[in-house]
Amino acid sequence: MPGQNEWFDQLYREHSARLFKQAYYVLHNSHLAEDLVEETFLILLYKQQDLVKHPNLAGWLSLTLKNLICDELKSARHRLEMPLISDDSATCVDTYHQPLDELLPKGLLPKEREILILLFEEQLSYDEIAQHLGISVLSCRTRAFRAKAHYKVLIRDAENKF
Structure with missing residues (x-):
């Protein structure tokens, strides 16, 4: 479909900064906020055919990002965090110097x-x-x-x- 790239690029230019601020406000992590905004736009890209005529794409993008943020926060509660430095060097594999x-x-x-x-x-x-x-x-x-x-x-x- 001609014009799809322009449609997508225009949406990205118009909404990516606002969506990043929305994600960063909740997550306080710029890398994660950036990743979730990108994932939001990838979902849009995959569903492009169905969403071209959507009456409120800004709202759809915000809601999709909100759902991704909620999923991330839920999974983060169950994620095991490992310290970067361990006192027990005998059982710790030194990956710091490995490329x-x-x-x-x-x-x-x-x-x-x-x-x-x-x-x-x-x-x-x-x-x-x-x-x-x-x-x-x-x-x-x-x-x-x-x-x-x-x-x-x-x-x-x-x-x-x-």
Whole structure:
């Protein structure tokens, strides 16, 4: 359908900053807020055909983000937090000096590995990564979201094997 990219880009430009503020206000974590806003827009992208004629897309985006935030807060209550530094060095594996590339699962595609390394090890912003890779910021965010999702699937599958 012609004009889909323009429609999506326009919505992203109009609403992403407001949605980020909404998520950050609740979560107090800019990275998590950014991820949930990106996930909101990916849901919009997947449901684009059904939502093109929606009478209140701003409200739909806000409600979708609110639901993602609620899901995140619920799952965070049950997540086990591990300290970064342990007093018992004999039982602790030293991963601090290991490059991220060695810690990532083998099933990731080279493009996925690259974007995760730039994002988490190099700690580059989406703008910097997009410039480095020669792609748009929206493509960068989408690629990062998909890489994180694939990583989660690979880790979950590895955990289920044991």
